Amino acid sequence: MVYSLHQMPGWGSALVELQLAWYGLPHELIETGDLFDSAAARDRLSRLNPRAQIPTLVLPSGEVMTESAAITLHLADITGRDDLVPGPGAAERAAFLRWLIFIVANIYPCFTFADDPARFVADPDAAKAYRARVDDHHRTLWREVAAIVEMRGGPWFVGQRFSALDLYLAVMTNWRPGKDWFAAEAPGLLAIGRAAGNRPELAAAMKRNFG
Template identity: 35%
Template sequence: MGFTVYGAAGSGSVPVEAVLTLVGAPHRVVEAATWEGEAERDKVAGANPMRQIPALITPEGETITESAAILLWLTERFPEAGLAPPPGDPRRGQFLRWMSFIPASIYSMYWVRDEPGRLVGDDATAQATVLERTADRIAHCWSVMEAQVTPGRFLMGEDLTVLDLYVAVVSRWRPLRSRFHAVAPRMGEVVRRVDALPDLQAFWAERFPFEGDYAGPFVMSPP
């Protein structure tokens, strides 16, 4: 038996699916674009009472929710893949810091952005203000991370980790890669490299292809 992922193309399930692809773990995806309304959220209700994606069902039948928790759990399930600094590694603290920072400070903004009326009702002007201010907040958070990481080939040095996959996906969301590259140019070099990983080319094309302004006005670096 393999894994089941409740997720959707272009969503927060994509880094989870990317890990399963890299480690060669059999899995299937239950497609549920929860931002599209109640019917889609209902698809996830049996796995996650919050009716949010991603949710992971393990081969043993355990349910794990929350993107960062799933990614960290997968690094422990597949330690041979080397997708996280192990306990005792001097990089471990910063790795855990940024793995927590992304969902707490950035990913959380998208619950508001998906349906701003949840907080401000039907006022179109108020909704537009929410979208503008959350975009500014997201860009600011990326700039804070940019100022405090010291990337090598990847964010934690020379080795790919789930943090790289996480950032590569979330940075594709609005305010899109062009603004991400403007506020986080060193991290931008890393995510271009993740975009170009040979082992994920078919995966990206299927689950989160670049469209329009996702890539920004830059040429991707070689892997």
């Protein structure tokens, strides 16, 4: 009954690794290799996930799951727990679902489109300009999230209670636009990410991913 997480330390697989650790689910970690630099790594992973992205999680049943938000909801279902995903009757449920999907549908794709701009724009100069616009959009999205989180009053993303959205901040505040940007423009998000990452249940997985 072991989950196999295809992963790279510090990449999006950390979103799932933190949850597996939180729930105490037995899992093995399989390092994919750099999916941008290694055609062999992409080729290997694409046999499980044609997108060749991580997180890719093989469930104990053998079913392959991708998409961090889907995995987040599934792990809550399977454990029967509501400590990371507010249950259907919870006051925070609607906000949780809204912002979970907002992050994966709006913010996460900024990485897809900017990590390797040449995939989308062939001309190198045009690719540079395109990358700058995606990065601008990316910062705008985080500002929108920061304003909403501030309005909700804290201390966590959805308000009084902890949730998987705090784990998303623990991971994603380590990524672009970078810690300095978050400190200057979205200090509330950085503070939540830090507090979430400091939870003792997550210490080992955080250290493995972010040092």
